[in-house]
Amino acid sequence: MAIARSRSSFALSLHVAAFFAIVHHVASVTTAAAPSTDTAPFLDCLAAHLPSGAVYTPASQSYTSVLECSIKNLLFVTPATPTPIAIVAATRASHVQHAVRCGARHGVRVRPRSGGHDYEGLSYRSLSAARPFAVVDLPALRAVRVDVRSETAWVGSGATLGELYYAIANHSAGLGFPGGVGPTVGVGGHLSGGGFGLLLRKHGLAADNVIDAIIVDAKGRLLDRAAMGEDLFWAIRGGGGGSFGIVLSWKLRLVRVPATVTVFTIHRPRNQSATALITRWQQVAPVLPRDVFLRVVLQNQDAQFESLYLGTCAGLAATMSRSFPELSMKPEDCIEMSWIQSVLYFAFYGTGKPMELLLDRGTKPERYFKAKSDYVTEPIPGHVWESTWSWLLKDGAGLLIMDPYGGRMRRVAPSATPFPHRRELYNLQYYGFWFKNGTEESEKHIGWIRGLHREMEPYVSKNPTGAYVNYRDLDLGVNDDDDNAVNGYEKARVWGETYFKANFERLAAVKAKVDPHDFFRNEQTIPPLSSSWKGLSHG
Template sequence: MARTRRTTMLHLVLTLYILSVSGQNTLSNLGHSAAIHGFLGCLSADIPSGLIQTPATPSYSALLLSTARNLRYILPDTSKPVGIIAAAEHAHVQTTVRCGRRHGVRVRVRSGGHDYEGLSYASVHLHNEPFAVLDLAALRAIHVDPARAEAWAESGATVGELYYAVGAASRSLGFPAGSCPTMGIGGHLSGGGFGSLARKYGLSADNVLDALVVDADGRLMNRSSMGEELFWAICGGGGESFGVVLSWKVRLVPVPETVTVLSITRSRSQGAVELITKWQEVAPVLPQEVYLRVLVLNQQANFQAMFLGRCGGLHRLMQYRFPELGMTEQDCEEVSWVQSTVFFGFSTTSMPPEQLLNRSSNPSYYLKAKSDHVQDPIARDVWESIWAGWLDKPEAALLMLDPYGGLMSSISPSETPFPHRRGNLYQIQYYSFWYDNGTAAAEKRMSWVRGLYNEMEPYVSSNPRAVYVNYRDLDLGTNELDGNVTSYHKATVWGHKYFKGNFKRLAAVKTMVDPHDFFRNEQSIPPLPRCQNDTL
């Protein structure tokens, strides 16, 4: 009886929604309406109605906004999902995929919502296809096994929650991942996962041991049953191309019970340009235990470091390798590893580790980001010109320089889909954000990040100009259809920039596990054309 009442109520909501869609009086929309009605009705057979939100239900907007990190992609002219499924168990994910396949509704997957171009919850211009969002925020369980130095984390957990769980279980274990604590585990690991331990232990994806995946047929698989090619592809090949990763088994890494963090800020008049010029040569060749990045914001350069050791050891090392920075022992602080993640997430150590559990995600600004890789040091006069021409502008936002080297130079570029290893000194992120989306303000901010990116072209990697897939950038190109699947040829325009020589292998995996291209978005991996696939 309860199932009958629930289904009846949901069908009433569906009817109201379908009427609103079909009222637009086009054949295309009528066809989509039938697909949407069938899809949502299919869901209602196995998923509680309270977990299915459509534009006709009261909680739809709140759920859509709950982890939408970029206000640019919740504007009125952005395509919205026909439904949001807040999966509470693995079976809900399987049902959503099967119903989507059956009724021709695409499924986009959102864990933390940090995709810079909003592809996990919005569609920019991909063929006007109806799509639903599978929201994994409730699938956030974490189990840490300190004796085995391993952990299982569901994709809806955040990086901060994983850090906190590891720190609570052991003071001598850590996990290499990024600095933003509200990132979802699912998206972060899918694209690689670069952070303060990368020079010592590699990326997050380099430390994945197993995973649970729902494929395009709705089957649940682990590493053994999915095979090594699919496992390789999900560990750095970008999200939403091969299936839905429900959870990840990761290797935890040894860290000292006490580590050191450092923060030194220098203005241009205090030699910031000279220090950045020198940093390029120093940071990538420091011992693996040292991570020293630079943030340029508000016309100042902030040098932030984490050292797997005591303050005295870092001070001696910096005096020897980078005396120009003028570090003193008063500039550094000894903390636990988990407290160092608070430092990189919030630029302070005064907050307690519990701050890592704060999932607050109401978007407060609009953003546009781009990235580059640098293989040869950029000359001082170039940095001087960049600072004067771009970083001194009132609309200038954030420039982030992350050093490579260490273990990153020792891992083969084909070990995972993330290819940016040996030969790269550091990575640059250009991150523009603004609070007023008036046309003039938006154009000015977008122009800044794109203009600086263009200015840097002669000084960064080329053929291809390499980009980090977790810093998604639709300026690089978007997918087009070739028949009913994504065009491989068109996708190479952006695909080689993210994945270099690994792109064709990723497409071969796509052909094997999702040949009909169910999981697709503006920059999803395409299947290989039949003629190319036959030659592999």
């Protein structure tokens, strides 16, 4: 028996103080069971330890609706998509623990799903039907407890960013959190990959502001930061979801926001010097004062400049006049509002929106979607941007988003968390959306993204090329189930160093320590670093 500090019942209210009064023995699984295609023992184990209403199998009447309720991409809602043999709709920590123990005992891996976005659907689908898997669904673990006095909050992994922002604003107009723009993004996945948004130049990544967490590890133990140790705590704050355990909740350091913030959205068409403005933006945006965030969205033949400023319109106008006069921003371009109103503004592109919109999680997938990402370390020449306009006229064209770094990001070491892209100028994102079904339609849009991504390859980061793990991209490479430890690690380096650079080896070393049998595994999870590979690489 292994002894671990744990919570015997992690209710939705997240009574943090009660956790430290509960110390008990937790049964652990010391070795992972061999892979098995006989799933009956696993399902019997779930039935023996979980209430019947918490487990859904393909035979369950509600299985399809439960599976699809958190899917945002119609690409992965097809009869040919391998789906889980069971979905555990967890409402307390013990449900997650039993699912992990049953899976480890009977050779069925489990994948956590927090209920937000998942670019490649790896939290609920597999590329192969040969290896059965189950999903532990976390949307019921979504409570948010804000402590205004300590400027902290505990949030369940099943909450969305919208729910988190709503709860913070309901407690204090002077506090916020530096997470992403999309209100339907799941907190668990967002924090697991690092998480960035419009406050990153002032306050860094979302994961930089995580100060504690509760995780179920590969042995089914419930651990807080002190119990899991600093290596694992380092890994879960940017190492990508699903590799090291199932994080149930996170303690966040909230940040102070001013009573008034200012936003603007300025359009500059291609025929109104958009190319020159984009070229200049690359030099300006990363070195603006930390209170200013200025991103660019390119679509059709239009460059859309979007800004959030932590201050008044007068302050933003003065900054733009001094640092980026070419944009010709005027005071009438900007709108003053509260921080939470700015969240609604960027999420829904408008003013006067009710806060309750942030609580809408969405009910079903409505579109097809593909994305890729790059990091840019040197400004891309103007002639490249000029040629990019022709790509945005092609049939199947999507859009580009450029989010600048600098500010607080440059003051944090690339090894401080697994997220290594601290020194880059900006993140470049490629998006495609479409609504018609059919292979030809999908190939057209995906082909556009891949083609433009190749076109930009000479001008983005190299050795290795960089990408953001929360924008999962299976084009970079995948794990194979039949890989041995040495080959598996070597193969995973292809995509792993793209996401994590030099931090990838440390992540794999943590994996070997906390999940040596690779129980938490999907097509792009961190593999354990084997002693054999370490000998080859350092000997």
